[in-house]
Amino acid sequence: MFEITQLNEKELLMQVAEGNEFAFRRLFAAYHQRLGVHIFRITQSTELAEEVVQDVFLKIWMSRETLANVDNFKAYLFVISKNHALNCMRKVVKEQLLLKKLEASNVVPFKTDSNEADQYYNLIDEAINQLPPQQQKVYLMSRHKRLKYHEIADQMEISRETVKKYLQIATTSIKDYVHEHMEAITLVMALINFFYFF
Missing domain, CATH: 1.10.1740.10 (RNA polymerase sigma factor, region 2, helix turn helix motif)
Known part of the structure; x- marks a missing residue:
């Protein structure tokens, strides 16, 4: 110590x-x-x-x-x-x-393996919440509602290319956010394992 x-x-x-x-x-x-x-x-x-x-x-x-x-x-x-x-x-x-x-x-409740899975999905939710409104809307319409590019474009009154661009930027932002924050979780987990206190 x-x-x-x-x-x-x-x-x-x-x-x-x-x-x-x-x-x-x-x-x-x-x-x-x-x-x-x-x-x-x-x-x-x-x-x-x-x-x-x-x-x-x-x-x-x-x-x-x-x-x-x-x-x-x-x-x-x-x-x-x-x-x-x-x-x-x-x-x-x-x-x-x-x-x-x-x-x-x-x-019988469905069992998952996990704290780690929960942390991962929580980080994805946080990352989505931090997206700019238009990107967030496009991402949710594409990933959650499973709408096609042209359907999103029609509903949002933007071009298909804009939908595609928003989706690419949003996906990259989410991946980066999760990667960065999972590293922090891994750091703390590594410290816990290294300095096991009992």
């Missing part, structure tokens, strides 16, 4: 805010174990504690620019992780109740 003085911590937070991955690794190394133990005391679940630590550090990395305004990182970290842990516990309780209802009605 790395120890960080208050002065060094402020400098480290500034570096992370600027996108420095090495500084982020140091921050993670300094706090992940204490955070994991803290969350385990709340959840009494190793698996849930790991998930919360992963989610919290991912959230910190994704919104790293805000770290420049944090004066007490430990307090900040423990507050957001406690809130996230409580939300996760509520979610687990809801899922358990739903499973009991499904079992009682002999319905």
